[in-house]
Amino acid sequence: MExxxxxxxxxxxxxxxxxxxxxxxxxxxxxxxxxxxxxADQSRNLTAIVETIIPKTDTPGAGELGVGEFxxxxxxxxxxxxxxxxxxxxxxxxxxxSIQRFxxxxxxxxxxxxxxxxxEAEKSTDASQKAFFGLVKNLTIQGYMSSEYVMTxxxxxxxVPARYHGCVPLKKx
Amino acid sequence: MANFNIDxxxxxxxxxxxxxxxxxxxxxxxxxxxxxxxxxxxxRGRDVQxxxxxxxxxxxxxxxxxxxxxxxxxTDANPIASRCYAxxxxxxxxxxxxxxxxxxxxxxxxxxxxYQVGGKSLLWARQTQxxxxxxxxxxxxxxxxxxxxxxxxxxxxxYSHVEKFAGITGNKDxxxxxxxxxxxxxxxxxxxEKYFKEQVSKTYKDRHFIIGRAAHITEPKQVHxxxxxxxxxxxxxxERGCPFGGYFSSNxxxxxxxxxxxxxxxxxHSVVHSVIYDDKKGKASGVRVIDANTKEVMExxxxxxxxxxxALNSNxxxxxxxxxxxxxxxxxxxxxxxxxxxxxNYRATVSGEYEGFxxxxxxxRRPNGGYIPRFRNVYKQDTDFLRGYAxxxxxxxxxxxxxxxxxxxxxxxxxxxxxxxxxxGSHMMGETIPKESNFVAxxxxxxxxxxxxxxxxxxDYDDNDEKMIKDYxxxxxxxxVQAGFKNVKSNDNHRNxxxxxxxxxGARMGKDPKTSVLNKWNQVHACKNVFVTDGACMTSxxxxxxxxxxxxxxxxxxxxxxxxxxxxxx
Numbered sequence: 001m002e003x004x005x006x007x008x009x010x011x012x013x014x015x016x017x018x019x020x021x022x023x024x025x026x027x028x029x030x031x032x033x034x035x036x037x038x039x040a041d042q043s044r045n046l047t048a049i050v051e052t053i054i055p056k057t058d059t060p061g062a063g064e065l066g067v068g069e070f071x072x073x074x075x076x077x078x079x080x081x082x083x084x085x086x087x088x089x090x091x092x093x094x095x096x097x098s099i100q101r102f103x104x105x106x107x108x109x110x111x112x113x114x115x116x117x118x119x120e121a122e123k124s125t126d127a128s129q130k131a132f133f134g135l136v137k138n139l140t141i142q143g144y145m146s147s148e149y150v151m152t153x154x155x156x157x158x159x160v161p162a163r164y165h166g167c168v169p170l171k172k173x
Numbered sequence: 174m175a176n177f178n179i180d181x182x183x184x185x186x187x188x189x190x191x192x193x194x195x196x197x198x199x200x201x202x203x204x205x206x207x208x209x210x211x212x213x214x215x216x217r218g219r220d221v222q223x224x225x226x227x228x229x230x231x232x233x234x235x236x237x238x239x240x241x242x243x244x245x246x247x248t249d250a251n252p253i254a255s256r257c258y259a260x261x262x263x264x265x266x267x268x269x270x271x272x273x274x275x276x277x278x279x280x281x282x283x284x285x286x287x288y289q290v291g292g293k294s295l296l297w298a299r300q301t302q303x304x305x306x307x308x309x310x311x312x313x314x315x316x317x318x319x320x321x322x323x324x325x326x327x328x329x330x331x332y333s334h335v336e337k338f339a340g341i342t343g344n345k346d347x348x349x350x351x352x353x354x355x356x357x358x359x360x361x362x363x364x365x366e367k368y369f370k371e372q373v374s375k376t377y378k379d380r381h382f383i384i385g386r387a388a389h390i391t392e393p394k395q396v397h398x399x400x401x402x403x404x405x406x407x408x409x410x411x412e413r414g415c416p417f418g419g420y421f422s423s424n425x426x427x428x429x430x431x432x433x434x435x436x437x438x439x440x441x442h443s444v445v446h447s448v449i450y451d452d453k454k455g456k457a458s459g460v461r462v463i464d465a466n467t468k469e470v471m472e473x474x475x476x477x478x479x480x481x482x483x484a485l486n487s488n489x490x491x492x493x494x495x496x497x498x499x500x501x502x503x504x505x506x507x508x509x510x511x512x513x514x515x516x517x518n519y520r521a522t523v524s525g526e527y528e529g530f531x532x533x534x535x536x537x538r539r540p541n542g543g544y545i546p547r548f549r550n551v552y553k554q555d556t557d558f559l560r561g562y563a564x565x566x567x568x569x570x571x572x573x574x575x576x577x578x579x580x581x582x583x584x585x586x587x588x589x590x591x592x593x594x595x596x597x598g599s600h601m602m603g604e605t606i607p608k609e610s611n612f613v614a615x616x617x618x619x620x621x622x623x624x625x626x627x628x629x630x631x632x633d634y635d636d637n638d639e640k641m642i643k644d645y646x647x648x649x650x651x652x653x654v655q656a657g658f659k660n661v662k663s664n665d666n667h668r669n670x671x672x673x674x675x676x677x678x679g680a681r682m683g684k685d686p687k688t689s690v691l692n693k694w695n696q697v698h699a700c701k702n703v704f705v706t707d708g709a710c711m712t713s714x715x716x717x718x719x720x721x722x723x724x725x726x727x728x729x730x731x732x733x734x735x736x737x738x739x740x741x742x743x
Contacts, residue, residue: 163537166361
């Protein structure tokens, strides 16, 4: 995502009209940031939540790939107000638990501490807690799997396959 | 009052006028202009030019803000369009919006519309099967609706004519219930589909499974290159509009072709109010148009008028075309205009899994599926319901990820594709019986934003449809079980009529002016210079996806119209 910004500023620095490749003009973290309905703190916590669900390893995690912003945008634009309330309530709830147990905000807690809190949320029998966890996990997976990074480098999406073969030996994943 | 100050009557006079630029209107315009007719093509929506006006066509999945899903604000405002399988973030701009184009549902009916140059030809599912002689003979044999005034032999050469130009992929299967056409190379069936084909042939003498016939260029011929179209690239993103022109649409094919003749004037934003009838001449003299944006009322004149506004809108225009000669709508001496509307019954599906071919997969994407032609009551009546159904059939390997857990284990699961069984699925395409009680009519009080009466739609399923649904579920489930498929389930989704997007009839063809609106040349019986060649003209519905038949009827009717005009009979 930072590469996009770099490309744009490079193009501008060269005094050229930015004639960017298609992939550089889609949504980016900066364009998504404009759609927040959560507070700045909640947004920071949400990014920490998605990063805990799919963390950075030798490849980027969901936080870095802008999935937190994606989750927020989806809930704001595609879901009803109950779901929106449930999302912000669920984030605040996790944050309070983190402060109670570890003395710091969820976003500032350690990786293992954050994982512990989310695993407990996953096991919760409370209906709204369950709904919150399910929503965030599903949208995180969707946002991550359909991110430019993953579709380009991991799952190798083809816009133009230019073929159909009915039967080929299975490529073991 | 029409404004005649700006241009003279002469400047608004053409040899022919075509109303609507979708599949059938595009064909009417192409054939008329090729025959030298100065033609005005009227479209109520905006212009959509091939490639240039396909804003989403080359977007990557991650470039869609909501990854294909539409914001709630849009789905809430468009409950009807939202029920269409093709309505999504990449294609919503090609659908008419519910709240802008109201209609009255006396019974639930999902009316799906594409109001732009190209109409629904940008959005269609591109399946193109010919009707057989058994389809045309249906009403006469089974004593419903009225007899078709034409048979398979009348339309066969016109099927060939349109297939060659449009580019149809298919396999020559040699079935009398589904005649072969002028085919480009067929798409391949995959492992499980090939297996199913063998099983069906082995188990049933009278049932077949074939690869679908579809409007895709699998191998371009010169005529396709001349249209500026190229080989289909298997993107399966067709509803966005195709940058290769790989599938047939008015936008990629017939309209640019018509424009190249120099004989076409395309006028978007032109809502047709009615056909103008000239009492003195005893024929139609033109059409009354309301500019979609300015609401200005204008008149255009021509010797030949083709109504191709889409089935129900063509009915609306004819019903709204009243004169002292035709107080109940143009050509409505019989009183049947707007009646005997029918559609396709797509309510039921059957699904299952197959546990074989686990070391195989298919590769790439295919803009086509498998097809089971109608096998019920084809040669004689042998069930407790009339007619029958065709069915789609397709198989695909189940691919999934382990989404359990959280953190690094989840991530590892997401990076590894797992393969399950093959999923198999079928959907029904049932013929419905046209009835007088299934009709459309003008609303007596409510009007749209252009002052045109709203359409009242009273169309519903009947007992014959319910029996057919049950039979489809039983028979196709049995075929699945016979083939060794597991976990076989059938489902009735109870979708509304209209959701099939194959509404037909209302201005049906027939031999007798007392019981039909159009003759065997798609001419209005009592007003010979008005032709209707879209879904409105259909006497019965058969089971095949109807667009190819509209194309053929349009080309055939234009050929007749121009001959008649030259013989001074119009």
